Amino acid sequence: MDILLIGSGGREHALAWKIAKSPLVGRLVCAPGNPGIANVADCVPLPEDVAAYAKAEGFHLVVVGPEQPLAEGLADACEAAGVACFGPSKAAAQLETSKAFVKALCREANIPTARSETFTDAASAHAYLAERSAPYVVKADGLAAGKGVVIAQSLDEAKAAVSEMLSGRFGEAGAQVVIEEYLEGTEVSLFALTDGDTILPCGAARDHKRAFDGDQGPNTGGMGAYAPPDNLDAGIEEQAYAEIIRPALDAMRRRGTPYKGVLYAGLMLTADGPKLIEFNCRFGDPECQVLMRLLRSDILQALWAAATGRLGGVGLDWYTEACALVVMATKGYPDTYEKGSEIKGLADAEAKGLVVFHAGTKADGDRLLANGGRVLNVTGTGATVGDAARAVYDGIGAIDWPQGFYRTDIGRPQG
Structure with missing residues (x-):
């Protein structure tokens, strides 16, 4: 094939x-x-x-x-x-490309999610915020490369986020803003393959969005991930598929826009059960990397079956290990950063049992150069998440890249 x-x-x-x-x-x-x-x-x-x-x-x-x-x-x-x-059609991909679309679908299908309102003008949004208390969640409606979400701790910060988004920072993606209720709990990324009808669970992971240790600094596209996630037992996972994944796919089919591909549900595990934060129409990045390390089955068979409507009867087997991933990013990311710095030592890191996935690199003859914000995804496995994270941190020092930085607390390794 x-x-x-x-x-x-x-x-x-x-x-x-x-x-x-x-x-x-x-x-x-x-x-x-x-x-x-x-x-x-x-x-x-x-x-x-x-x-x-x-x-x-x-x-x-x-x-x-x-x-x-x-x-x-x-x-x-x-x-x-x-x-x-x-991958889904353009119409079905609205599950990621429009947060307002998703909120309407959630109301239609009775999917548990944060209460929200959608705005196209700053004055109305500011008035709405003034009636609520911190923290505030402000989201650009469309695609913003993982950077269109602000969790504001003050009213002034929330108003500034609204004004910035509606003034064109994200182009058409910010033509509308969605203001959501802040959900307390633990985040989990849950994945399902689907041919539009059949659902095949495809693992779960947890990622770290903030740039710096201790979940400090600005949101990024993801600075690390690990699987399996803690606090997600079989009962909660089944509830999420029954109350969030299945109703969404049924609603899309009823609308005449069946969804095929991988559906990524960003969940908050709250005291009232799992609630939807967002849908994405592709594998998460960096979650995909840890899932591929842990998948025992042939992924191509499953991708082909989902794409061709033959997913029924297909199963996935997983290794019992855990996997942790640490992102090495260019200093300055997610704001201004320089490209072109040289990276050495990847072979030395992989000789220590790690697998390094390239996220933003460029070849220059025999040299490897950084060519983006998030540049390397360093992965390791172990019996537990802590063991996997320790394996990464024990080996990542072999990578010689003075212009790079990474978080030192991914997976909360002990010792």
């Missing part, structure tokens, strides 16, 4: 790494890929017309890693070209 993978980050490196292990895979091509992905797949420039390229080159399946191509209708274009695609 010939596979075209779309994307260039750590999530796509993990998917390529796992797909390459499948006995079903023939040709594996990634567009545009990165230097790490080039070790397990052929990398080509991103075609202007992905669907036409996939058709002309005879790919059996297109696997879409990031959300933006799905938001732009890549799955629809592949379907029109007669090429199977793992």
Whole structure:
């Protein structure tokens, strides 16, 4: 089976790494890929017309890693070209591309979530905030690369966030803002593969969004992750699938926009049970990386089955270990940072039993350069999350990159 993978980050490196292990895979091509992905797949420039390229080159399946191509209708274009695609249609991807859409769906399907209101003008939003107490949750409606959420501890901070979003910081993504009730609890990322009807549970993880130790600093796209998450027992997980995942998929099907691909539910485990924070229409990044490390089964078989409506009867087996991931980011991220610093020592880190996924790198001859904010995803496994995190921190020092930084408390390692 010939596979075209779309994307260039750590999530796509993990998917390529796992797909390459499948006995079903023939040709594996990634567009545009990165230097790490080039070790397990052929990398080509991103075609202007992905669907036409996939058709002309005879790919059996297109696997879409990031959300933006799905938001732009890549799955629809592949379907029109007669090429199977793992990922939802543009209409179904609204589960990620519009928070206001999701809130309306939650009301329709009685999905437990935070109370909220949606605004298009700052004055109305400010008046609404003034009637409530801190902390305040302010979200840009559309895609904002993981940075369109502000948890404000004061009214002035919340008002400033609203004004900034509506004034164009995120472009069309901030044309509306959603102000939510703050939920107390523990966050969990829950994943399900689906062909529009059948649901196949695909693991859970916890990520660390804040830039610095102790959950301090600005929100980022994710500075680390681990699996399995604590506090998520089988009963709570079953409740989340029954009260959140299944009703959402049923509602999408009733609307005539069935959802296919992976559905990522960001949950808050509250005293009243799991509540939805957000949906995403793709694997989480960096959660995907820890899940691929722990998955024993052939991921390609499951991706193909979800894309072609044949998920019934497919199962996934998992290793009993835990996995922890630490993101190495360029100093200055998530704000201003410089590209082009050299990275050395990855082979030394992997010789210590770690697997390093490339998230933002660039090859310059024999040199490896940083080419983004989040640059490396360093993963390790162990009997427990603490053991896995210790393995990462014991080996990450072998990576020679003075311009990088990372959190030292991912997975709360002991000792």
